[in-house]
Amino acid sequence: MLKDDLAILNHPLDTGMLLRKSRGLRRKLRTVAGLEPIRVAVLGGSTTAEVIKFIDVFLLSNGFDPEFYESGYNRFFEDAMFDNEALDSFDPQFIYIHTSSVNIHSWPDPFDSEEAVSALVESTYEKYESVWKSLKHKYNATIIQNNFESPFSRPLGNYDATIATGRTQFVNRLNAMFADYARQDESLILHDLHYQASWFGLEHWYDKKQWYAYKYAMNLDVFPLIGESVSAQIRAVLGKSKKCLVCDLDNTLWGGVVGDDGVDGIRIGNETPEAEAYREIQEYVRDLKARGVILAVCSKNEKDHAESGFSHPDSVLNATDFSSFKANWQSKDRNIGAVAEEINIGKDALVFMDDNPVERKLVADNQPEVCVPTIGDDPSRYIELIDKSGYFEITSLNNDDQNRSVMYSQNKQREEQQSIFSDYSEFLVSLEMKAEIAPFSAMYLPRISQLTNKTNQYNLTTKRMSEQELTLYSESSEYTTLYGRLADIYGDNGLVSVVLAHQKNRTLHVDLWLMSCRVIKRDFEWAMFFALKKDAIKRGCDEIIGYFIPTKKNKLVSKHYEILGFSCIKQNGDGSSVWCLSLLDDVPAPSIAIEITNEM
Incomplete structure (x- = not known):
């Protein structure tokens, strides 16, 4: 079975096995239906055939059909x-x-002046900067650039890391300049080859026989790791990184069984090697949450026992850190489904961490969309096996990432508030919603790009766009660009909706319309529609044309335009459709319980 074949892509990677079986695995994966085509150019400073092979296999295993x-x-x-x-x-x-x-062909001489070394660093860096700028000018593409690993040799020995003319110092300065550029230009993403080499071990990283014979810059065993790492960055840009870590508790976040051993009997802290390992696991999970990963619990336990584990004086996490807490005696595959439903995300956004192989198999068999890493039962390796798999890879950070867990907690409060109202419209009024709707601004472009690449359910055309593309649209007078933020009495939902449209003659064509699932059924689509209609009239347009392209996940919005008063003017055999709204007719619109706090 293909599922069994894919096991060789799990960590820890057996690179030898991958090198032998990658061709057959790629052939099988290409027969899978529904792969998303993408185009990847690989520009090499050395032989690149092997690295392409493994970028290919990891992208294929994640639902993409790459062309190189x-x-x-x-x-x-x-x-x-x-x-x-x-x-x-x-x-x-x-x-x-x-x-x-x-590819560094000129190194400092041991007796060069600091000025001479700085000039050599600058000239080496400028070659790469000119490459990035040229590619950005010519192509609407995301550029992924390796930084530099530590050099093969150190003629100055340990002093190499101290003196300005040392090769280690030279590499470190170049890497810092690469990082500075990547922070300032959203079209460039750094691939951290320096870390990859450090993790793998420089002694085995370089293989001079392979270099002299075939011009491979590193050991053949390295290429699966690089392929996996680069593919994780591509997935992140395309919004396919995982969003939620679902954790078992006993022998996963602490040692022992809290229901049997009691809070005092579980092992976490600094007293023993095992306890220290579990403390570090919780620190890692906490750090994932701090950068935007949603946390959930799925444990076979009494809920009060499960929650009590976090009251241990050495526990790093609190029960309130988890946006969903399923501790009961139902099967874990059912609870995993309930977690996805409660948080309102796809099951393919979940990673399930459990020390028990029986529970892992149950979830993997019955919830195949959920990622279930084989973490084993050695807590000293849990972090490595999660971290090195690139599940939660990101290419940027923004305020919405920082506040994501808070936003999901606020959604729980809204659901509780809704339950006390028999009239849904009264519930919406009680939220005291306030919206900001305005044209794209540079400050929000990273979040807008993130939404276009991650939003699948409330997305009419599922077009994916980079910050670079969005910048061009926002600067063009032909385009209407709108973002929407929504807040209420429970907190700020952040930037949750995006509309992009272009004018052709007296018609405004909607190229992109999406909204975060966390504000569905709040009438926010009407608020965005009113802003879009206002802009179309201001432009002198007679009509708005909207497009719906069906996918596996966006059935939710199949009637979007119909609800807004559009008429279907074309229905295609593949399920896609074209809709039209005349601006010449005075059609009454519903009132909504949202106050617009800004005027466009």
């Missing part, structure tokens, strides 16, 4: 800087620049 452009050997600079009809025709969505320390 491969530069000639060490032609990354030429392909970027000069005319290239083949690359132009390929029109890449992603450009991965696979360079490494073997």
